[in-house]
Structure formats: structure tokens, C-alpha cells
């Protein structure tokens with residue numbers, strides 16, 4: 770399992786589903802996404818190489834505030850249905866969609882998703898394969914895990930995978946897009 774050091778343990782609450790969308794669906798989603806206007810992510814004064822577009826609710830990385838924004842575009846409705854089905858929840862509760870564009874060599878560093886979001890996160894991968902890494906605990910308690918995210922696959926982070934483990938994506942080899950759906954806390 771890659772270069773991760775520590776005791777390997779699969780995070781409880783992690784679900785991985787290959788081929789959530791077909792080749793044709795992936796192609797048309799990528800065509801739609803190519804026309805989106807992506808925005809920079811500035812965290813702690815640093816501009817990340819990945820860029821993002823929010824629908825439903827906008828998340829401000831500086832103030833941690835959520836504000837209502839443009840509704841989910843029609844071309845993302847079917848994937849939201851499918852992601853909701855995978856997570857066993859009604860599509861409407863996935864109130865926020867985050868589309869992330871990862872150019873080759875870009876990453877997302879270690880984090881837990883913001884507490885402003887609910888207990889379940891569902892992510893769809895398009896384009897490049899990448900790794901999704903997990904870690905929790907320190908020293909003797911350190912636990913690690915990684916899963917390869919194939920194009921067209923989806924994952925669910927619920928339970929401990931969402932709340933106790935941190936996750937990251939190391940340098941993506943090729944252009945990758947992800948569509949991440951989240952609930953608002955309390956919904």
C-alpha cells in the first residue's frame with residue numbers, strides 16, 4: 770500500500786463504488802465541466818493549484834461561512850441522484866455540490882471536511898485515476914489507509930471515515946475532476 774507508514778486499517782464508513790457512471794456519461798459530464806468558470810482556493814494566504822466551483826451553497830475558505838448560491842445545474846442532477854442512492858439518502862438532502870478541477874500535479878492536503886457540512890460526503894471521480902489517503906491517530910495509535918479512485922467511481926465518507934479520519938489526495942498524474950456532494954449540518 771504505497772508509501773504510507775503506520776498500521777493499515779480500512780476506515781469504518783468508507784464505501785467505494787466503481788463505475789457509478791458510464792463512459793458516455795463521463796464524457797458528457799467532462800464536456801459540461803470544461804465550460805464552467807472555476808474559482809481559486811485561497812487557504813491560509815496560499816493559492817492552491819486546484820480550482821473549484823460551488824453549487825447550492827458557496828463555502829468561504831477564509832470565514833468558513835456558507836451562503837446560498839446558484840442552483841445545481843441540470844447536467845449534474847442525475848449524478849446527484851446516483852450519489853444519493855449510493856449513500857442511501859434522498860437527493861435533495863445533498864444540498865451542496867463542489868466541482869473541483871485538479872490539473873496534473875495538483876493535490877488536496879490533509880483535512881477533515883468542514884463541520885458546517887453534514888455527516889455524509891459523496892464524491893465522484895472523472896478523468897485521471899488518483900489515490901485517496903486516510904490517516905488518524907498519532908504514534909502507536911496511527912492508522913493509515915489508501916484507496917485508488919478510478920475514473921467514474923464514487924466514494925462515500927460517513928461515520929468515522931468522515932468525522933475521525935483525515936484524508937488527502939496526493940499529486941494527480943493527469944487532469945482530474947471530482948464532484949463532491951454534501952449535506953448541510955442538521956439537514
Ligand SMILES: O=C(O)CCC(=O)C(=O)O
Nearest residue numbers: 867869877882892947949
Ligand atoms: O476530489 C476529491 O475527490 C476529494 C475532495 C475533498 O476531499 C474535498 O473537497 O474536501
Ligand SMILES: [Fe+2]
Nearest residue numbers: 880881882936
Ligand atoms: Fe475532503
